[in-house]
Amino acid sequence: MEVILNRAVKTIDQDMSVTQLLEELNMKKNVAVFIDNVQILQKEYDTTLLVEQNNIRIFRPLSGG
């Protein structure tokens, strides 16, 4: 199915969770995830399943040092 990820179209598997999407993107869980402008709690990353045309924004807090 297709979703919008950070303003670009992306094809992902059906019934993919947020956690699985992060793993596919090689990202860790210390990111913020918004689906259709609603922020998802971290404890819900495993159980929130993505659906067709979800508008997903993943924000990675960049710190440097």
Place this chain on the structure above:
Amino acid sequence: MRSFPDASILVIDLTKKEVSKKTLAGEIYRLYPGGSSLGVYLLMQEMNPKAEALSPDNPLIFSVSALTGLPMSGLSRVVVTTKSPLTGTIGDSQAGGFFPVHMKGNGYDSIIIKGKSQNPVYVFVDEDKVEIRDAAGIWGMVTGDAEDAIREDLNQDDIEIAQIGPGGENLVKFACILNMCNRANGRNGTGTVMGYKNLKALVVKKKKPQQAFNREQFKKLSTSVKQRLAQNESVAGLGQYGTNGDLEGFSEEGFLPTNNWTTNTFPEGAKNITGETMYDTVLKDRDTCFSCAVRCKRVVEIPGRVDPRYGGPEYETAATFGSYCGVGDLADVCEANQLCNMYGLDTISCGATIAFAMECYEKGLLTNEDTGGIELTFGNGKAMIEVIKLIATRKGIGKLLAQGSKRAAEEIGGAAPEYFMGVKGQEFPAHMPQYKPAVGMVYAVNPFGADHQSSEHDPFLVMPEDSQERINIAKIGMIKGYADPFVIDDDKVRFAFDSQCFFSTLDTLCLCQFVWGPSWELFGPSEMVELCSSGIGWETSIFELMRVGERRINMMRQFNALAGFTKADDKLPKRIFEPMPDGASKGIQLDEIKFKAAIELYYKFAGWDEESGNPTEDTLRKLSLDWMI
């Protein structure tokens, strides 16, 4: 519980060649319990803030804290306090390694260096035995050679050395002090003051570190590090890729300062100089500080070119010698880092000053005649490396640039002052206020110039409410989250001020900000209270600790006020308020009117006078600083 310990202070007068000791009673030490708080307190007893930075009247003060050397991660930091020759304000810089632990192990919370030696010397401290030794034979040596020579001179290996390189000896305005040849008290030109005093090194004999007051309770905290590291992806990432793990991300998001902040993304070079690339190519080892499990320090090697003795680049260094200068060659960046550690130069100010010079050259304000034929264009890594050496030795164009980019800009004239990217004379670290407006506010108001490690960073407020970051930040009163980091509102100003107070506490207690902090770090506000209780029997609270931090900031601000600084000095360069020119953040703009209003609100939150921007008498009294009135 026990009474707060007294502070033991060693005083070394280089003019008179005299050594003495004094004590600060525990009930006073508790108000200024170490680090730069103790440093500023002692500085104010010793000098008039109007004195010249490069004068015998400006002391150089090394301070640790009541907690330093307890055996767990993040407790080995030393702060150097002095009047900064780069900014003219109070000067402050921190370093890690093993020197802090052994300074404390010798029984000293603070070492005050006064006056000026007639000839080059170094000081050796072995508890009550303090020697001022001739350094004529090592003056002029780079740090690695000097370290070897000192060990040979003392015939000892079990020592730790805090030293300057030729940069400090030659009074480069952003010279630093290094221990282990790669742990820098970097910013503000503290090494310049040391060089002015003809002091090559402060050497301490290795001693046993202190043990915890309540060992059982302390052990629960110290042994939790392993589990916390396993669960904390941010800190674990530091161990893997170092602080430079985010550089490519900054460029992709469009917030990487590039070509002297004229642009904001570096697609042609970012990937080459990021932490992951270092890990895959030149990384030889991950080093650490006393008792620390994080192992964030990089050690790189390029045979025949870069010696692992000099460590490896952090994010700031990779940015300032990388994207700031348009250089996308990792070997050039690593060599630049090495040269700074050999010669004793702050990598942020050095890289930023060369980037400034590159912009001047590209725009015709500096010519081949000025540079001695060096083509100082963005992207010319070889030129960048050549100029570092010229700065350290004050030769050719280095003589101009050794003053720092603000003074260099004033001397060049024309449009050059517009190309200085910093505050109060100190060049910006690589965090853009357009992305992190609270950091930008602190850049503006921070007493010792633009500094990225004086407050928490805005992006962590975007994390989910149930994340460790947000749970911890809520403990210091910041409950609101944001969908984007760019917002400026009242809560953001409160966040800037309150997190600044918290970080000020960290720099007072000499805690490493990668282990201890208000959000993403291994240990948060609650654990700091536990640390004080179990570590030294200090029954404290977040309230008292935040007050300690606020007190430090106000002491520094009042020092500056007495030195002649006002809110007129709290300004960001015009370029910061222009729309982002390129990349994913193109068009995003920091609203200048909103920003200035935020700064005015900050003064109110801080209890500072609206006209001068300086602490009011009431605020000083509130913080037990009536002696500064």
